[in-house]
Amino acid sequence: MAYPKHFVWGAAAAAYQIEGGAREGGRGRCVWDMFCRKDGAVFAGHTGDVACDHYHRWRDDIAIMKELGLKAYRLSFSWPRILPAGVGEVNQRGLEFYDQLIDGLLAAGITPYVTLFHWDYPYDLYCQGGWLNAASPGWFAQYTQVVARHFGDRVKHWITLNEPQCFIGLGHRDGVQAPGLKLAWMDVLRALHHTLIAHGRSVQVLRERCEISPVIGWAPVGIVPYPATNDPSDVEAARHRATAADQKTLWSNTLFSDPVCLGHYPEDALRTWGRDFPKFTQAEMDQIHQRIDFYGMNIYQGTPVKSDGNGGAVNVAAAPGSPINAYQWPVEPPSLYWGPCFIYERYKLPIYITENGMSCLDWVALDGSVHDPQRIDFTRRYLRELRRAIDAGVDVCGYFHWSLMDNFEWADGYRQRFGLVHVDYQTQKRTIKDSGHWYARHIRSNGSEPEDDLATPRVEVMTHVAARPQAVMGQ
Numbered sequence: 001m002a003y004p005k006h007f008v009w010g011a012a013a014a015a016y017q018i019e020g021g022a023r024e025g026g027r028g029r030c031v032w033d034m035f036c037r038k039d040g041a042v043f044a045g046h047t048g049d050v051a052c053d054h055y056h057r058w059r060d061d062i063a064i065m066k067e068l069g070l071k072a073y074r075l076s077f078s079w080p081r082i083l084p085a086g087v088g089e090v091n092q093r094g095l096e097f098y099d100q101l102i103d104g105l106l107a108a109g110i111t112p113y114v115t116l117f118h119w120d121y122p123y124d125l126y127c128q129g130g131w132l133n134a135a136s137p138g139w140f141a142q143y144t145q146v147v148a149r150h151f152g153d154r155v156k157h158w159i160t161l162n163e164p165q166c167f168i169g170l171g172h173r174d175g176v177q178a179p180g181l182k183l184a185w186m187d188v189l190r191a192l193h194h195t196l197i198a199h200g201r202s203v204q205v206l207r208e209r210c211e212i213s214p215v216i217g218w219a220p221v222g223i224v225p226y227p228a229t230n231d232p233s234d235v236e237a238a239r240h241r242a243t244a245a246d247q248k249t250l251w252s253n254t255l256f257s258d259p260v261c262l263g264h265y266p267e268d269a270l271r272t273w274g275r276d277f278p279k280f281t282q283a284e285m286d287q288i289h290q291r292i293d294f295y296g297m298n299i300y301q302g303t304p305v306k307s308d309g310n311g312g313a314v315n316v317a318a319a320p321g322s323p324i325n326a327y328q329w330p331v332e333p334p335s336l337y338w339g340p341c342f343i344y345e346r347y348k349l350p351i352y353i354t355e356n357g358m359s360c361l362d363w364v365a366l367d368g369s370v371h372d373p374q375r376i377d378f379t380r381r382y383l384r385e386l387r388r389a390i391d392a393g394v395d396v397c398g399y400f401h402w403s404l405m406d407n408f409e410w411a412d413g414y415r416q417r418f419g420l421v422h423v424d425y426q427t428q429k430r431t432i433k434d435s436g437h438w439y440a441r442h443i444r445s446n447g448s449e450p451e452d453d454l455a456t457p458r459v460e461v462m463t464h465v466a467a468r469p470q471a472v473m474g475q
Contacts, residue, residue, distance in 0.1 A: 003387065003447040008111070008398025010072035011065070011420060011439075012355055014118040014162070016048045017407040019078065021055030026091040028084025030120035031130070031171075032410075035178035046413030052405055053428050055097065060430065062104045064421055065404065068436055069443040072111040074354060074400045075101070076118035076162065079143055086122030087142050095150055102154055113354075113400070114151070115159040115219065116144060116202060119167045119178065119410075126179055131172070131191035131198075137287075140198035144205040152210030158217070159296055159354065160199045165221040168192050169250035177411055185248065185276040192250070193278050196259050196288045203290035218260065219296030219354040223253045226338035228304040228316040237313035238305050242342040245269035253343065261347040263289035294397060295347055296354035302335025326359040327416055331378060337385035337392075344394045351394060356382055357402035359409070359416040362433060370422040370433040379435065383447065401439060405430065 227234035406419035420436035
């Protein structure tokens with residue numbers, strides 16, 4: 001069975017992870033330029049200064065995308081490449097680079113999905129407080145205005161923010177990603193609040209300034225507790241965990257998405273953090289709660305849970321020897337079924353899987369090829385679960401594999417390889433992996449697999465939800 005006729009098959013990447021050209025073309029510095037120079041912060045002292053040299057090799061990379069048959073490419077613009085100081089003077093050479101890239105994609109028949117912020121916050125604005133500064137939403141709106149006016153005649157699909165759970169949680173609370181801060185909860189939540197306002201203001205600017213009517217979404221991390229069994233009590237326990245914000249952790253769906261999609265913070269979050277939560281006005285909540293057209297989900301893994309018998313959920317430990325990837329993340333295909341199901345039933349927005357993939361131990365074999373059967377098996381298993389979600393009634397519009405090519409994997413540097421395309425960082429030679437060739441065939445067939453019997457039992461979760469939408473939304 002194939003996917004819906006107009007399903008979007010794509011791959012994703014991000015500016016700092018692939019572009020390089022860190023000191024070229026008038027680009028300003030970002031917080032990752034700073035973080036990479038912090039002793040011990042990034043594996044082996046790696047940096048994104050050169051990365052995949054996409055800044056110079058974008059034509060070759062578009063040719064690879066075309067060979068793969070991609071229908072869409074999710075990229076990000078580098079904020080400091082366009083506005084070197086974050087605000088103020090516009091860097092025309094930065095705009096020209098993205099002009100060439102966007103026009104090249106369109107000429108190749110590949111639809112660009114542009115992410116405005118994928119973690120490369122301008123260093124000059126960081127020195128003024130970054131996301132802690134109440135002016136930060138205005139700074140982001142200025143950047144959005146420049147981009148919308150310049151590219152809004154060609155780019156239709158926009159994503160405001162990528163994974164705020166990471167750049168706020170890992171970057172401002174845990175200190176393991178840029179900008180490397182370990183702040184008190186009151187400051188972390190202040191930065192979170194300003195980030196959400198920035199999202200809302202950006203949506204407004206895109207709608208006001210884009211020449212062609214924009215299609216706008218955002219891409220938070222998909223936190224996926226899923227039921228260990230099909231028992232209704234376990235399903236309900238997983239649903240509760242997926243929509244909870246009752247612990248002092250930023251790994252929550254609703255803490256970030258309820259304000260964006262429903263216009264209010266979850267009550268359990270307000271109770272959990274109490275006085276540490278920043279004061280906010282209704283006007284600010286209205287600013288955050290702008291209409292968006294889709295919900296992007298970045299899903300790599302999930303956590304099986306079961307009911308504790310008291311309305312809560314407990315994690316189910318993985319069996320010894322359970323599959324993991326090179327990042328040592330568990331391989332959990334059901335997450336691409338249950339994650340979209342739980343988010344769709346809560347927010348009723350069309351969904352794109354904006355990231356999904358795995359890190360493997362890849363290298364070029366003696367025959368000149370890159371054999372990565374685990375990635376093929378991983379992707380096939382996850383996509384089967386995604387199709388089950390579609391069959392169950394979830395409006396899934398597209399899938400973006402992470403990533404197009406091996407790249408700078410943040411604090412892990414170049415030791416993690418997620419790409420469909422292998423990159424030799426010494427020569428910058430690209431080699432399409434076996435998984436890339438498989439994905440190309442998958443795209444050509446629109447996901448149809450003759451051997452695909454989908455024997456996994458299907459849980460009619462969406463049918464159950466459809467019968468009581470008000471009860472679900474009122475949880």
